[in-house]
Amino acid sequence: EAGVTQSPTHLIKTRGQQATLRCSPISGHTSVYWYQQALGLGLQFLLWYDEGEERNRGNFPPRFSGRQFPNYSSELNVNALELEDSALYLCASSRLVWDIYNYGYTFGSGTRLTVV
């Protein structure tokens, strides 16, 4: 079974530009989650999509946005990039489970975004 795949692996952008990050979930997973991990820090929740809809959003400005496509893949867009947006962006997928035995998220290896 293929894992969660993210592209690109690395991305270098200039301040003020836009960045687009992509994620393909595990087959059968309908939920996609985006996290930001600044260097040496923990996972900051960005966005959660399920069945094409935004389910929840973290404490980030509106220039962080995304969407989920009918095949459940997802895109994270960051507009008007700032230097502090430099981080590892992790995507995770899961099935939406409404009972016990939620096996949690499977993470991709991330996209390293550097803003210069």
Add this chain to the structure above:
Amino acid sequence: GQQLNQSPQSMFIQEGEDVSMNCTSSSIFNTWLWYKQEPGEGPVLLIALYKAGELTSNGRLTAQFGITRKDSFLNISASIPSDVGIYFCAGQRNYGQNFVFGPGTRLSVLP
């Protein structure tokens, strides 16, 4: 909002030593997960806990779901160099909600 705390923030141990770390919250959680992240990689699930008091092992790792449902513990026995990484706890408050992650415990193992 919901917040998880992990302690210690970081630890340096000698190879062969046992390790204990914990995760606490002011809220009750239904599910606890423990993840490990190695440099340049995404976190990998180690152990999942579903019931208060539950004790689950995965090789040298043992995790417990606290009785109060507000905490969880992870122990690593006889540490080895490949145990190096950041260990994250994650909690789910209600079924169908997204998991909340702790800030992580950074483990370094000295040979």
